[in-house]
Amino acid sequence: xxxxxxxxxxxxxxxxxxxxxxxxxxxxALVRLPTVSAQQSAIQETARVVLERATRAGFAATxxxxxxxxxxxxxxxxxxxRTLLVYDHYDVQPPDPLAEWTTPPFEPxxxxxxxxxxxxxxxxxxxxxxxxxxxxxxAAVGPLPLKVRVLFEGEEExxxxxxxxxARTYADRLRADGCIWEAGYKDxxxxxxVNLGLKGICYVDLKVRGTTLDAHxxxxxxxxNAAWRLTWALASLKxxxxxxxxxxxxxxxxxPSAADLAVLERLPFDESGWKRIHGIDGFVGGLRxxxxxxxYFLEPTCTICGLTAGYQGDGSKTVLPAxxxxxxxxxxxPDLTPELxxxxxxxxxxxxxxxxxxxxxxxxxxxxxxxxxxxxxKAAVAANRAAYGTEPVVxxxxxxxxxxxxxxxxxxIPAVGFGSGxxxxxxxxxxENIAIADYIDHIRxxxxxxxxxxxxxx
Amino acid sequence: xxxxxxxxxxxxxxxxxxxxxxxxxxxxALVRLPTVSAQQSAIQETARVVLERATRAGFAATxxxxxxxxxxxxxxxxxxxRTLLVYDHYDVQPPDPLAEWTTPPFEPxxxxxxxxxxxxxxxxxxxxxxxxxxxxxxAAVGPLPLKVRVLFEGEEExxxxxxxxxARTYADRLRADGCIWEAGYKDxxxxxxVNLGLKGICYVDLKVRGTTLDAHxxxxxxxxNAAWRLTWALASLKxxxxxxxxxxxxxxxxxPSAADLAVLERLPFDESGWKRIHGIDGFVGGLRxxxxxxxYFLEPTCTICGLTAGYQGDGSKTVLPAxxxxxxxxxxxPDLTPELxxxxxxxxxxxxxxxxxxxxxxxxxxxxxxxxxxxxxKAAVAANRAAYGTEPVVxxxxxxxxxxxxxxxxxxIPAVGFGSGxxxxxxxxxxENIAIADYIDHIRxxxxxxxxxxxxxx
Numbered sequence: 037x038x039x040x041x042x043x044x045x046x047x048x049x050x051x052x053x054x055x056x057x058x059x060x061x062x063x064x065a066l067v068r069l070p071t072v073s074a075q076q077s078a079i080q081e082t083a084r085v086v087l088e089r090a091t092r093a094g095f096a097a098t099x100x101x102x103x104x105x106x107x108x109x110x111x112x113x114x115x116x117x118r119t120l121l122v123y124d125h126y127d128v129q130p131p132d133p134l135a136e137w138t139t140p141p142f143e144p145x146x147x148x149x150x151x152x153x154x155x156x157x158x159x160x161x162x163x164x165x166x167x168x169x170x171x172x173x174x175a176a177v178g179p180l181p182l183k184v185r186v187l188f189e190g191e192e193e194x195x196x197x198x199x200x201x202x203a204r205t206y207a208d209r210l211r212a213d214g215c216i217w218e219a220g221y222k223d224x225x226x227x228x229x230v231n232l233g234l235k236g237i238c239y240v241d242l243k244v245r246g247t248t249l250d251a252h253x254x255x256x257x258x259x260x261n262a263a264w265r266l267t268w269a270l271a272s273l274k275x276x277x278x279x280x281x282x283x284x285x286x287x288x289x290x291x292p293s294a295a296d297l298a299v300l301e302r303l304p305f306d307e308s309g310w311k312r313i314h315g316i317d318g319f320v321g322g323l324r325x326x327x328x329x330x331x332y333f334l335e336p337t338c339t340i341c342g343l344t345a346g347y348q349g350d351g352s353k354t355v356l357p358a359x360x361x362x363x364x365x366x367x368x369x370p371d372l373t374p375e376l377x378x379x380x381x382x383x384x385x386x387x388x389x390x391x392x393x394x395x396x397x398x399x400x401x402x403x404x405x406x407x408x409x410x411x412x413x414k415a416a417v418a419a420n421r422a423a424y425g426t427e428p429v430v431x432x433x434x435x436x437x438x439x440x441x442x443x444x445x446x447x448x449i450p451a452v453g454f455g456s457g458x459x460x461x462x463x464x465x466x467x468e469n470i471a472i473a474d475y476i477d478h479i480r481x482x483x484x485x486x487x488x489x490x491x492x493x494x
Numbered sequence: 495x496x497x498x499x500x501x502x503x504x505x506x507x508x509x510x511x512x513x514x515x516x517x518x519x520x521x522x523a524l525v526r527l528p529t530v531s532a533q534q535s536a537i538q539e540t541a542r543v544v545l546e547r548a549t550r551a552g553f554a555a556t557x558x559x560x561x562x563x564x565x566x567x568x569x570x571x572x573x574x575x576r577t578l579l580v581y582d583h584y585d586v587q588p589p590d591p592l593a594e595w596t597t598p599p600f601e602p603x604x605x606x607x608x609x610x611x612x613x614x615x616x617x618x619x620x621x622x623x624x625x626x627x628x629x630x631x632x633a634a635v636g637p638l639p640l641k642v643r644v645l646f647e648g649e650e651e652x653x654x655x656x657x658x659x660x661a662r663t664y665a666d667r668l669r670a671d672g673c674i675w676e677a678g679y680k681d682x683x684x685x686x687x688v689n690l691g692l693k694g695i696c697y698v699d700l701k702v703r704g705t706t707l708d709a710h711x712x713x714x715x716x717x718x719n720a721a722w723r724l725t726w727a728l729a730s731l732k733x734x735x736x737x738x739x740x741x742x743x744x745x746x747x748x749x750p751s752a753a754d755l756a757v758l759e760r761l762p763f764d765e766s767g768w769k770r771i772h773g774i775d776g777f778v779g780g781l782r783x784x785x786x787x788x789x790y791f792l793e794p795t796c797t798i799c800g801l802t803a804g805y806q807g808d809g810s811k812t813v814l815p816a817x818x819x820x821x822x823x824x825x826x827x828p829d830l831t832p833e834l835x836x837x838x839x840x841x842x843x844x845x846x847x848x849x850x851x852x853x854x855x856x857x858x859x860x861x862x863x864x865x866x867x868x869x870x871x872k873a874a875v876a877a878n879r880a881a882y883g884t885e886p887v888v889x890x891x892x893x894x895x896x897x898x899x900x901x902x903x904x905x906x907i908p909a910v911g912f913g914s915g916x917x918x919x920x921x922x923x924x925x926e927n928i929a930i931a932d933y934i935d936h937i938r939x940x941x942x943x944x945x946x947x948x949x950x951x952x
Contacts, residue, residue: 248773256797315706339714
């Protein structure tokens with residue numbers, strides 16, 4: 037499968053590989069900043085560092101903000117027929133539980149070729165790698181063959197509340213012909229992957245308030261019980277075959293095209309690896325093969341994330357709970373939106389006599405899915421094929437969520453994602469890591485991607 | 495409605511009323527002992543005090559025990575054609591939450607005619623009142639006209655685990671023609687009540703273990719979720735009309751007789767008071783009138799007492815829980831037993847594909863229900879009518895549970911209950927109390943009960 041490398045990228049790879057230690061050291065300096073947006077820690081300092089680094093990479097950049105939002109770095113450089121937008125975020129998840137880290141989260145450490153530290157994978161690694169790739173391109177290949185714009189935000193890990201308004205306000209500095217989104221991961225078999233969008237999310241609390249106070253359970257035969265009401269309401273949302281039964285919801289799910297199904301059929305999916313990792317005998321409803329992949333990549337989810345009611349200690353307490361609540365998350369595919377799901381949920385519950393179930397909305401993001409035949413997607417596939425010497429796996433949609441719609445759907449910019457992560461990168465978890473080899477390969481792939489998206493063969 | 499009092503009980507009442515302060519002081523001394531069986535606190539000391547007090551009241555009594563059980567007081571005195579067994583327990587519930595007591599639980603305090611303290615109602619008050627009534631009978635009426643046996647146990651509040659074996663071992667010292675059970679309560683309208691048995695209980699944990707660890711909720715479309723499995727399993731146990739749907743369970747419920755229905759029809763039940771106390775608009779399934787009373791008194795319950803799964807904090811955490819569990823209590827009527835309910839539940843879950851739902855049994859007690867026309871029930875009604883000057887309300891079964899079957903069903907002793915509690919006695923809760931007037935009236939009623947059960951008019 038190894039293809040001939042254009043001469044320019046021989047020099048590019050030599051340039052990059054010679055600077056491996058320098059590149060990693062630079063990333064480590066960024067990872068040492070504890071940029072936990074949930075705690076508003078080191079946000080201003082990190083924004084300054086990122087602005088300075090982007091400027092040093094040649095960007096005419098500024099830190100901007102909308103009311104209430106964090107400093108957000110916007111910049112551009114280069115010229116050409118095409119414009120590329122690079123989206124990354126400089127904030128990270130909280131490092132808890134600290135005790136489970138082998139080495140401290142903000143003291144980046146190399147072990148067995150892996151670099152450990154909070155943000156190495158999500159998403160400081162990709163942010164830094166792309167700036168380094170742009171510098172390397174200019175040094176080893178030549179002037180940038182396209183205009184490159186950057187958007188580095190600082191509240192992705194807390195829901196990007198201000199990003200929609202920011203993208204609207206700064207649209208003139210963000211518009212582009214394609215966008216590279218924050219991340220991508222080698223799969224469990226070590227294959228490079230490219231993704232064409234993200235699911236949305238609609239996270240809600242469902243709460244039932246029954247009796248004024250907890251009651252003695254001896255009245256359970258006649259006094260309404262909040263925990264039963266919640267149980268029945270939940271059971272009406274998804275049936276035992278794990279099919280979502282919220283009235284009307286599945287009607288808004290865009291059916292897979294013949295092309296989608298053909299893609300899914302070919303898509304590698306390590307069913308036995310999944311079963312082993314999760315310790316399960318099988319998937320919901322006995323799904324496997326293409327039907328399983330269709331459910332995973334192209335259908336919405338409805339997941340109970342938490343349940344709370346009454347007595348939860350050891351042994352027995354005979355109590356009828358006054359309050360019961362559930363946390364439920366829906367992952368959304370086109371054409372579902374958080375607003376639509378909340379409306380359908382309210383109507384569904386009311387229609388079935390569950391007007392007593394209160395809905396409190398939390399996190400909400402729209403899905404964002406892009407075709408496989410956009411120029412930016414084709415450039416990503418070509419660049420990965422060239423850099424890795426193997427055909428990348430193309431995911432039609434990632435099962436996770438992010439603020440892609442706020443930028444790309446709002447401004448009409450086709451998006452694609454690939455990056456330096458691996459199947460065990462442990463984003464949001466203890467011992468987050470990337471392989472140093474993957475970091476360098478992402479720089480190599482990103483340089484080729486710039487070249488390809490400008491219309492050149494790679 | 496006031497009826498003429500037989501002469502003997504004029505003297506009895508004078509004797510009792512003259513000793514009100516002495517009687518209450520004696521109860522207060524017993525309440526000061528913190529006899530919390532769950533913490534094995536003051537058990538030996540209280541058993542000694544109770545044995546000494548029973549002996550002083552004329553009982554030939556000893557403290558006995560079976561292996562692992564607490565000291566249990568057994569005694570007898572008097573003679574006649576009939577034998578009465580008096581069941582009470584000297585242990586109490588833990589006083590938590592302490593902060594909600596107006597005065598400390600083990601410092602009995604009188605306010606507005608009410609005596610507050612842990613155990614005043616459940617059940618040290620009745621235990622002491624009955625010993626005082628026996629002494630008063632002998633002093634003011636004459637020699638006891640029947641044999642009276644006592645059974646005072648010390649682990650009722652933790653499930654009376656050893657009582658079945660105790661009653662079997664000491665059967666010869668416990669057999670009787672009738673049994674007065676521990677307690678009874680004036681209803682919310684202030685009417686004296688008599689009860690003819692207790693529901694049983696079958697308390698279980700239901701637990702589902704799904705994935706090895708909590709997973710990211712993005713896999714919720716294809717990876718089995720313990721919280722969903724639990725929700726569906728629970729929803730199969732009781733439907734939205736609050737009807738128990740465990741396969742075969744309702745077939746074991748003894749149907750009400752025509753006499754039962756006639757009793758229920760006449761039974762006062764303050765529906766609006768219940769709604770007010772619990773802050774509810776109506777009862778389950780829109781029940782009211784006789785149907786409501788039938789559900790409450792003569793049908794089993796299935797109550798979710800607690801739910802636990804996944805993330806229960808503020809805001810959102812996108813997690814697919816590895817484990818989910820529920821605490822469920824069934825209150826049992828004849829002919830259900832805890833063993834039968836657990837077997838039916840296991841078969842029901844297995845039949846419906848919920849073999850993954852583990853059942854862990856906790857507290858289990860059989861129901862114990864006795865007819866209204868036994869001699870001991872008729873004596874109780876007559877005694878209450880005479881003492882209170884009004885017709886008592888007769889409950890065919892109490893909605894709560896207790897170890898009545900271990901004693902009365904095992905030894906074939908018809909039981910009845912009445913006592914010194916009120917509708918706000920707050921058993922098991924902070925600020926447990928009895929009215930001092932009710933305490934004295936229980937002594938007055940109990941003296942008459944001894945007289946009536948021996949075959950005399952009251």
